[in-house]
Amino acid sequence: MTRGVRGATTVENNEAGEIIEHTRTLVLEMAEKNNIKPEDVSHAFISVTKDVDAAFPAKALREINGWKYVPVMCMQEIAVPGSLPKCIRIMMVVNTDKQQTEVEHTFQREAVKLRPDLLEDVQKDQQK
Template identity: 90%
Template sequence: MTRGVRGATTIENNEAKEIIEHTRTLVLEMAEKNHIQPEDVSHAFISVTKGVDAAFPAKALREIDGWKYVPVMCMQEIDVPGSLPKCIRIMMVVNTDAQQKEIEHTFQREAVKLRPDLLERKDS
């Protein structure tokens, strides 16, 4: 079965090194929390908000051991007034036996504001 695993983080500065670093940290935590191996990943979409354009966040995945061949696509997020600035979001589609409620979505830095409901303990 395939499942979507969400993740998001923010950057402080529109700098290539920072974009790559925070994307890498996010992907590694998403993989660790959900026991994901690169071979489990069908593909990943990465979106960025306006003003995050100093680097392709996908580069971070290609630099992680074993992740070189995971298909990744970057795109611009819809520019909604009042939305969280300097945000990088990932939707990773993985092959897993986990139930939907067992997926642990990952939100780092200022992105914890996006979906506090997904960060709460799952009781059902």
């Protein structure tokens, strides 16, 4: 079965090193939380807001050991007025036996504001 695993983070500055670093941290946490190995990943889409253009975040995945051959595509997020600035979002499509409700989505830094409902679900499950 394939499932989508969501992740998002933000950067403080539109600088290549920071974009790569925060993307790498996000991908590693997404993989750890969901027990994802690179060979489980069908592909990943990475979107950025228009104020993040100093580097391709996909470079971070290519630099992670074992992730070199994972197909990744970067694109620009829709510029909705009032949306979260300097944001990097990932949609990773993986082969997994997990049910959709068991997938743990990852939101870091200012991106925790994007889907508080998903974070609340995880917290409730951890308290059980």
